[in-house]
Amino acid sequence: MTEASANADGIAICSITIKLNGEPRTLEVYPWTTLLDMLREQLDLTGTKKGCDHGQCGACTVLLNGKRINACLTLAIMHDGAELTTIEGLASEDGLHPMQTAFVTHDAFQCGYCTPGQICSAIGMVAEGRAQSADDIREQMSGNLCRCGAYPNILAAIEAAMPETRNRVGVFEAGASADGHDGVREVKP
Amino acid sequence: MNPFSYARPTRIDEAISLFGPQSRYIAGGTNLLDLMKENVERPKQLIDITGLPLDSIEETADGGVRIGALVSNADLAWHALIERRYPLLAKAILAGASPQLRNMASTGGNLLQRTRCYYFYDSTVPCNKREPGTGCPARDGLNRMHAILGHSEQCIAVHPSDMCVALAALDAVVHVSGPQGERRVDFRDFHRLPGDEPERDNTLAEGELITAIELPAAGYAEHSAYLKLRDRASYAFALVSVAAALDIDGGVIRSARIALGGVAHKPWRDDAAEASLIGEAAEPPAFDRAAQLLLQGASGFEHNAFKIELARRAIKRALAEAARGTAA
Amino acid sequence: MNHSPVGQPLDRVDGPKKVTGQARYAAEFPEAGLLYGSVVNSRIAKGRIIRIDASAAEAVPGVALVLTHQNRPPVASYDEPYEDDDAGDGSPFRPLYNDRILYSGQPVALVVADNLELARYAGSLVEIEYAAEPHHTDLRARLDTAHQAEVDLPPARGDAAQALSEADIRLDLEYSTPVEHHNPMEPHASTVHYLAGGQLEIHDKTQGVQNCMRYLEGVFGMEGQIRILSPFTGGAFGSGLRPQYQLVLATMAALKLKRSVRVALKRQQMFTFGYRPRSIQRLSVGADSSGRLRALTHQAIGQTSSFEDFTEHEVEWTGMLYDCPNVKLNYQLVPLDVYTPLDMRAPGAAIGVYALECAMDELAYAAGVDPVQLRLSNYSERNQNQDLPYSSKALRECYEQGAERFGWSQRSPEPRSMREGNQLIGWGMATGVWEALQMPASAKARMGGDGKLVVSSATADIGTGTYTVMTQIAASALGLPMERVDFQLGDSSLSTAPLEGGSATVSSVGSAVQQACAGLQQKLLDAVQQMPASAFAGARLEDVDFADGSMTLKADPQQAVELEKIIAAAGELEVEVSIEPGEQRDNYATATHSAVFIEVKVDEALGTVKVSRAVSAIAAGRVINPKTAGNQIVGGVVWGIGMALHEETQMDHNLGRFMNHNLSEYHIPVNADIGEIDVLFVEEHDEVVNQLGSKGVGEIGIVGVAAAVANAIYHATGKRVRGLPITLDKLLQDASE
Structure with missing residues (x-):
């Protein structure tokens, strides 16, 4: 991160570089720009949603160094050098991510506004490797509100996509930090 | 959020020397940014401490564990050492917030969470904690979530943390660095009651930084329970929570710890209540007595008086569960 | 083939x-040079603005405008242009019209800047001085000011008072429901694109693009110059039925600045317009000793604003759902210093049928009759409110197939008779009904x-x-x-x-x-x-x-x-x-029906409730897509569970302000609150309702669910809680350990 310029108040606009959906991006951000506003307003990546802006709904869930976080409650400036995956970065040339496909086939949404956050959260949850039962999934997906009430279908979609998602992402070793300073270590699926 | 400047030191002494009159340290940011967006906190400078070397979990020479202040709540709860030796702490952490927030929030930051009192959060209404001297509308207003113990004329807010309830029960020690050097604070002395200074949540001095939490060797791994009662099944703050830890030998209690969450401005413990259990059979009559002692002096308001009875039952249930053995 | x-x-x-x-919602349409508006809301509930000092806000770099009633563009001065397709009787709210404060949270200024966060910050610097007046926000404290709601209730039939006095069984019951907010996941937002010719193209979150277009055309005198777009709507549940204030504010700012402007509400501001009104409902039920209804009276009192009368169909269902010779319905409103309520999922029915269906459960116990049997023995083949036959009504099949799927025959009728360790098990049911409109x-x-x-x-x-x-x-x-x-x-x-x-x-x-x-x-x-x-x-x-x-x-x-x-x-x-709508409909009553079966587990000592299982059997005519329709019903059941156990917007009456205005303290169900939900659509053939034979499923899913949950809780605990939501404290009282 470098200080690029300062405005009239002496507040610095800083330049950060992040690997966003696999592509290195260098951006100028104010210190108060949240990761969420950076995505939505500066980069026009509006797939990550703003439902509450206070970490109370999960619609802004993204994968930061592979771990699910609320993009609304963190500052962009704090993530220089980080790796960020948003809903826009999940599908590949081969098609949709299995979690995305499962959400469609199980009709795991209605209005679709919480959906990107649900999908990113579900992938993050699979990587955490702590959900062993339906009740575990329900509990561990409780950070993502769905006002349409599609929870049973969300559960069904996640159960269906879990094995293939696990094969893709691997499972984190306990103790790896969210900011990935010591690297996100994958263990064999 | 108001405009602010930002710094990211890499050494502890550097962080402390950067701290000015309207500075705040930021790590996970999950509560600070939340409050800044509502104009409850208006720092002129944020000091990002995530570059400090405070993110490890290590065993101490006397058999305890030292947890770096920057270890995330999730990593702490799922750390093998914590799961095995301090399951009470792991369970309390996992009962709080959401998986996303637990991935972000730091151990040190968890201690510094501010109350969820509605009035504190709404900067258009009076609140003695937010703006001393403006009054406490919660006393005659919406006080269902509020304190039944240790409240004052000025403030009836409660501390919202789950993790801290377990840390209180486990007799954790907070390591602090500041302009005056380093010091250790016993957990029970870390948070404070509101009294006449409700704006102060804890005993940290200006510019002091939490560097680590130390757990003593006794983890009560065999007999502990964390019970949280709330208005929905997950992702809600506690109405009442109980961290119960027992050391039982042949059915007789040798040592006991009970801490309550959601009932006071700090995690609530009572020495007499814990002492009353020692030498007793780990059975309901002893639990009932301990609950009565713990709740001595409790008083509620219009909407939260139920918490006294709820807490009594929750204490008994948690002690009974702990006596049965820590749940898998 | x-x-x-x-x-x-x-x-x-x-x-x-x-x-x-890739689905873009109202706040997600970019434009170079777009400005961001942040709304400032009133902190008092009633009074006047006597001074606004915007100088500090205007001094923030990047701030283009602080818009207030003092400098807004001209707007219509008669009520008519403001009367949108979902307006009630009265004088609709006009954003930034004058200095009058009608409710806490009312928009009083819009700060427009080239950066979202700076607009918000500048908003905190706008100083507003108010002359506050005494306010009233507590429905129960103002019952003496109730007036008759201007609705065409079905005329009384028979003599309910007489029949009640002669009934073998007579129950007089009061139920209450709280204010609830829609809280769609997408906050309301409008992006106003200011086109070269001065026309406006607006992305708005709405359930009626033409409603919003006509409204803006009228309010701003811009006939033919406004186009509203809303390809995706992140939930609404009724909150998008009326143009909301961010649309007006964004339009004002765009017209004033001749620039494109976006205004997205914060979650807290989602509590500063319409909501499901609080209700107090009194039901009297008269029946013979076998539970056959002889008389029903249902009196509802709802809240409304000081400027509009919001009405919904709350008590009509009581005259319609069961065969009953003596019925009297009444509906009153109490004006308060609050915003006007707004249709919210199954408006009226969600709360009116809740009260009716709890009362029917109370009757079942009073008569010693199985709750399903009670409903079958009072089954109505005709809509007695209208004295018309139904175009189709497969409610009997809903009871039968729903009960079968749930395993209702295994139910032990006595309260507190089923348990699992610390958990009391309760099975309850209720009927749901909604109109089949066209x-x-x-x-x-x-x-x-x-x-x-x-x-x-x-x-x-x-x-x-x-x-x-x-x-x-x-x-x-x-x-x-x-x-x-x-x-x-x-x-x-x-x-x-x-x-x-x-x-x-x-x-x-x-x-x-x-x-x-x-x-x-x-x-x-x-x-x-x-x-x-x-x-x-x-x-x-x-x-x-x-x-x-x-x-x-x-x-x-x-x-x-x-x-x-x-x-x-x-x-x-x-x-x-x-x-x-086809003329053939005139000779029939048209409605959807459901039977809802719920299992709860209640911790006997701690009062925590979990809805472990739900079966919803639906009769809604022909189902065009069972997957999406089933999802609608599941969502309705989740809403009903939230209504029963969680949802309540809490008003501090001293301040006249909703205080739990966020998703942390306004509880909607999370994934962990929801167990199995089994939806079944019963066969229902209908050639009258419309040419598709399809009745619609958006509302019916919620109706009856809260009652079924409350009834299940009674069955589990023996405790009848008549005020929603049923939080653990209400079950703690008198519960024995």
Whole structure:
């Protein structure tokens, strides 16, 4: 991160570089720009949603160094050098991510506004490797509100996509930090 | 959020020397940014401490564990050492917030969470904690979530943390660095009651930084329970929570710890209540007595008086569960 | 072979866009140089603004405007332009109109800046001095000011008072329900694109693009210069039925600055407009000793604002659902210093049927009759409010099939008779009912040279599946695969559609789509007959089939012409139709019904409740898409669970302000609150309700659920809690350990 310029108040606009959906991006951000506003307003990546802006709904869930976080409650400036995956970065040339496909086939949404956050959260949850039962999934997906009430279908979609998602992402070793300073270590699926 | 400047030191002494009159340290940011967006906190400078070397979990020479202040709540709860030796702490952490927030929030930051009192959060209404001297509308207003113990004329807010309830029960020690050097604070002395200074949540001095939490060797791994009662099944703050830890030998209690969450401005413990259990059979009559002692002096308001009875039952249930053995 | 997509559980056609983040909502349409508005809201509940000092806010770099009632552009001064399609009687709220404060949270200023966070910060610097006046926000404290609601209640039948006095069993009960807020996941937002000619193209979160267009045209005197777009709506549940204040504020700022402006509300501000009103309901039930109803009275008192009367169908259901000779209904309103309530999922029914169905459960216990049996023995074949037969009513089948699926016959009738360790088990049930409405609607169908069918209407898809079911209806009509049909909505320039609400979209717009496609069939037939040596010469529409992309002669299936070829010969064909509800409906009552069965587990000592199992049996006519319709019902059940156990917007009456205005303290169910939900659609054939025979499913899913949960809790605990939500403290009282 470098200080690029300062405005009239002496507040610095800083330049950060992040690997966003696999592509290195260098951006100028104010210190108060949240990761969420950076995505939505500066980069026009509006797939990550703003439902509450206070970490109370999960619609802004993204994968930061592979771990699910609320993009609304963190500052962009704090993530220089980080790796960020948003809903826009999940599908590949081969098609949709299995979690995305499962959400469609199980009709795991209605209005679709919480959906990107649900999908990113579900992938993050699979990587955490702590959900062993339906009740575990329900509990561990409780950070993502769905006002349409599609929870049973969300559960069904996640159960269906879990094995293939696990094969893709691997499972984190306990103790790896969210900011990935010591690297996100994958263990064999 | 108001405009602010930002710094990211890499050494502890550097962080402390950067701290000015309207500075705040930021790590996970999950509560600070939340409050800044509502104009409850208006720092002129944020000091990002995530570059400090405070993110490890290590065993101490006397058999305890030292947890770096920057270890995330999730990593702490799922750390093998914590799961095995301090399951009470792991369970309390996992009962709080959401998986996303637990991935972000730091151990040190968890201690510094501010109350969820509605009035504190709404900067258009009076609140003695937010703006001393403006009054406490919660006393005659919406006080269902509020304190039944240790409240004052000025403030009836409660501390919202789950993790801290377990840390209180486990007799954790907070390591602090500041302009005056380093010091250790016993957990029970870390948070404070509101009294006449409700704006102060804890005993940290200006510019002091939490560097680590130390757990003593006794983890009560065999007999502990964390019970949280709330208005929905997950992702809600506690109405009442109980961290119960027992050391039982042949059915007789040798040592006991009970801490309550959601009932006071700090995690609530009572020495007499814990002492009353020692030498007793780990059975309901002893639990009932301990609950009565713990709740001595409790008083509620219009909407939260139920918490006294709820807490009594929750204490008994948690002690009974702990006596049965820590749940898998 | 015609594989009609209608009735198939197809995936949503907009699914791929929604799971990849490509579906754009109102605040997600970019424009270079876009300005951001942040709303400042009143902190007092009643009074006047006496001074506004915006100088500090204006001094923040990047701030373009601080808009208040003192410097806003001119707006209409009569009520009429403000009376949108969902307005009640009275004088609608006018944002930034003058210095009067009518409720806490009222918008009083808009700060516009080139950076979102700076706009918000500058908003905190706007100093407003108020002259506060005493306010009233507590319904119960103001019951003495209640007035009769201006609604056409069915006339009293029989003599309820007399029948009650003579009844073997008489119950007098009071139920209460709290204020609830819609809280769709997408906060309300408007992006106003200021076009070169001064016209406005606006992306708005709404359930009625044309409602918003007409409203803005009237308020700003901009006839023909406004287009509203809303391709995706992140939930609404009624919150988008009326134009909300951010639309007006964003438009004002755009007109003032001649620039494009976006205003997105914060979650806290989602508590500063419409909501489900608090209610106090009194029911008296008279029955013979076997539980046969002799008399019902239902009196509801709801809250409204000081400036408009909000009414909903709250008590009518009590005169309609059961066979009862003596019925008296009454509905009153209490004006308070609050914003006007707003239709919210199954408005009126959600709370009115809650009270009725709890009362029926109380009657079942008083009479010693099984709750399902009680309802069967009071079954109504006619809607006695209207004295009309139902066009169809498979409620009996809902009771039977729902009970069977749930295992109701295994229920032990006594309260507190089923348990598992610390948990008391309770099984409860209730009936649900909703109107099967149809509104006038239009649609256009067009087939061009690419062989694609484009069908359109200015309706909305708020997650209800409109895109998908309309595509199915059109594809079915013309025998095309789903991929060759494109349904367009959410654009005020499209064919006229009613508000998307009341479970009437399939019935109204779906019928129009079907008719438009039928018109296109005729045009295709006409065109094919113009082709040289046409085998279809003399054929009428009933003589041909549309299947597999072709038109086929029924009498000689070898005679088939691909639709693309007809278009190639005839050129693009287009049909627009407007349809009215059929006259055949006049002689019938039309309604959807449900039977809801709920299992709860209640911790005996701690009072925590978990809904472990739900079965919802639905009679809603023909189901166009069981997958999306089933999801609607599941969502309704989740809403009902939230209503029963969690939801309540809490007002501090001293401050006159809602205080739990966030998603942390306004509890909606999370995933962990929801157990198994089993939805079944019973067969129901209806040729009267509309040509599709389909009744709509958006509302029926919630109706009855809260009552079924409350009844299950009674069965589990023996405790009757008559005020929602049933939080653990209410169960703690008197509960024995």
